[in-house]
Amino acid sequence: MNLPRVLVVDDEQQMRRSLRVTLRTNGYDVDEAATGEAGLDAVAVRPPELIILDLGLPDVDGVEVTRRLREWTRLPIIVLSAMGDDEAKVRALDAGADDYVTKPFSVPELLARMRVALRRGARGEQTGDRVVRIEDVEIDLARRVVTRAGLEVHLTPTEYGLVRFLAQNAGRVVTHGQLLRSVLGNGYEDAIGSLRVYIASLRKKLEADPSEPRLIVTEPGVGYRLKAD
Amino acid sequence: MRHFVTYALALAAVAITVGVIGFLRSYAELPTAVLLYLVPIILAATRWGRGPAVVAAVASAVAHDFFFIPPVGTLTITSPDEAVGLALLLFTALVTAQLAEAARHAAEREREAAVARRSDDLKTALLRAVTHDLRTPLASIKANVSGLRQADVAYSDEDRAELLAAIDDEADRLDRLVANLLDASRLEAGVLVPHKQPQDLAELVRAVLVRLRPLLAGREVQLTIAEDLPLVSCDYAQVEQIVTNLVENATRHTPEGTPIEMRLTADTEVARLEVIDHGAGIPVIERERLFRPFERGQTRVPGSGLGLSIARGLAEAHGGRLEVDDNPTGGTRFCLTLPL
Numbered sequence: 001m002n003l004p005r006v007l008v009v010d011d012e013q014q015m016r017r018s019l020r021v022t023l024r025t026n027g028y029d030v031d032e033a034a035t036g037e038a039g040l041d042a043v044a045v046r047p048p049e050l051i052i053l054d055l056g057l058p059d060v061d062g063v064e065v066t067r068r069l070r071e072w073t074r075l076p077i078i079v080l081s082a083m084g085d086d087e088a089k090v091r092a093l094d095a096g097a098d099d100y101v102t103k104p105f106s107v108p109e110l111l112a113r114m115r116v117a118l119r120r121g122a123r124g125e126q127t128g129d130r131v132v133r134i135e136d137v138e139i140d141l142a143r144r145v146v147t148r149a150g151l152e153v154h155l156t157p158t159e160y161g162l163v164r165f166l167a168q169n170a171g172r173v174v175t176h177g178q179l180l181r182s183v184l185g186n187g188y189e190d191a192i193g194s195l196r197v198y199i200a201s202l203r204k205k206l207e208a209d210p211s212e213p214r215l216i217v218t219e220p221g222v223g224y225r226l227k228a229d
Numbered sequence: 230m231r232h233f234v235t236y237a238l239a240l241a242a243v244a245i246t247v248g249v250i251g252f253l254r255s256y257a258e259l260p261t262a263v264l265l266y267l268v269p270i271i272l273a274a275t276r277w278g279r280g281p282a283v284v285a286a287v288a289s290a291v292a293h294d295f296f297f298i299p300p301v302g303t304l305t306i307t308s309p310d311e312a313v314g315l316a317l318l319l320f321t322a323l324v325t326a327q328l329a330e331a332a333r334h335a336a337e338r339e340r341e342a343a344v345a346r347r348s349d350d351l352k353t354a355l356l357r358a359v360t361h362d363l364r365t366p367l368a369s370i371k372a373n374v375s376g377l378r379q380a381d382v383a384y385s386d387e388d389r390a391e392l393l394a395a396i397d398d399e400a401d402r403l404d405r406l407v408a409n410l411l412d413a414s415r416l417e418a419g420v421l422v423p424h425k426q427p428q429d430l431a432e433l434v435r436a437v438l439v440r441l442r443p444l445l446a447g448r449e450v451q452l453t454i455a456e457d458l459p460l461v462s463c464d465y466a467q468v469e470q471i472v473t474n475l476v477e478n479a480t481r482h483t484p485e486g487t488p489i490e491m492r493l494t495a496d497t498e499v500a501r502l503e504v505i506d507h508g509a510g511i512p513v514i515e516r517e518r519l520f521r522p523f524e525r526g527q528t529r530v531p532g533s534g535l536g537l538s539i540a541r542g543l544a545e546a547h548g549g550r551l552e553v554d555d556n557p558t559g560g561t562r563f564c565l566t567l568p569l
Contacts, residue, residue: 018372022373105368
């Protein structure tokens, strides 16, 4: 049987050991690299299906590794970040990482993120389904129509732009900067305040309880994530 | 006593000035000679404070009146010009002393602020180091435990054993870190007194190597022990901590798989433990920094930067030393000496 192969890039020997054993038991083939350079080489020589990349590497930092990988490959990347390392995490996501998990993480949490990233990887970047369904909300990307419980929801162009970008990245975290760029274009990356307002009004239209959002989830300090069905 | 000296010095400075003016007046009439008194007055004001400055000003006025203002040999003042001159001397003394005092205070405050800043920096560094170092082993423990708890996945016996062993290793690592933190705070507080008893260092070193086996991960350790090594009077737990930190340091800063040499020798006065690694070595200017808390050299290798500073602190608490230099055949050599 051909198991999906995962490359773990982490300088902590114990973390590699943990991931090697747990991921293997959960049905993955595991390659390992202890430094950023070794990781880059490993991807070039034997591309895996998914890369798990620690941000705090001793040689090249994880953000730089992400940037260099994104110059030539769309392979899904999940970054492992230390708590309190929000800035690096956001830079890694902006550089093109698919998702992040904060250490200490639990294995099921990582596995869930891996499944989402692999599904996206298999589908290819942003050429996904024409219709995205989450609970009773349907986002028809081709017809540009959003319905909730079968009824059409009226969205402003900015709101639709946000929903479309979130839907194209369903299940995956998108940063404030990425969202703002996708909707307002370059130069508005710092308008997080306005983004909050747009998201609040979107939640009012789409969520059953806008004060306890289940569809558009806040990723504190990073951005938002549209729940994947 | 100190006060008395400063007043005496102020008077002496005035006496010298009187001498100089007398000497100059024997050559020419100098109406501005009175300005020369500013020298002892300002000197006293800036160096010794207000009291001596006022004494210098009054002494200058009295002496000038007595020795140079007619009628010479009396303390009477006849011309208003002279009176104004003397008042100005007094005024200068007070103002200069005041300014000097203010400057001294400002400098002192600045120094205190610098000390406070340094202590804040240390605290921040400690916090960062501790959070990183505590979290790293916790992250693997959490991953392993959450993996083992997966209800729907069956780990093989071998894998289960490996995950448990890793948890065990990481718990040990946390324990070592906490021991280091405790020692650091005790060393800082000066309450770490060695309880010395005769110990067999060879046995101690072997015990440390057994305990650190997981960390050494298959590295070759070449341990040489001199014959008839005497017992060394030391605190077992503390010397164990020194040796642990040295070995840990050697594994951390050298490539995986490179050997580590340890040599245990003694002469008539000291016992010596050398720990030699085969890493890149340490530049001379970096060496002393290694022993300061929270310094990690040029590497981004994980570690609190506490190990070596604690090792040296403990060595010194024993009346011993911990030094670092180049190993002639490459790598770095740490040398611990303990008095016999």
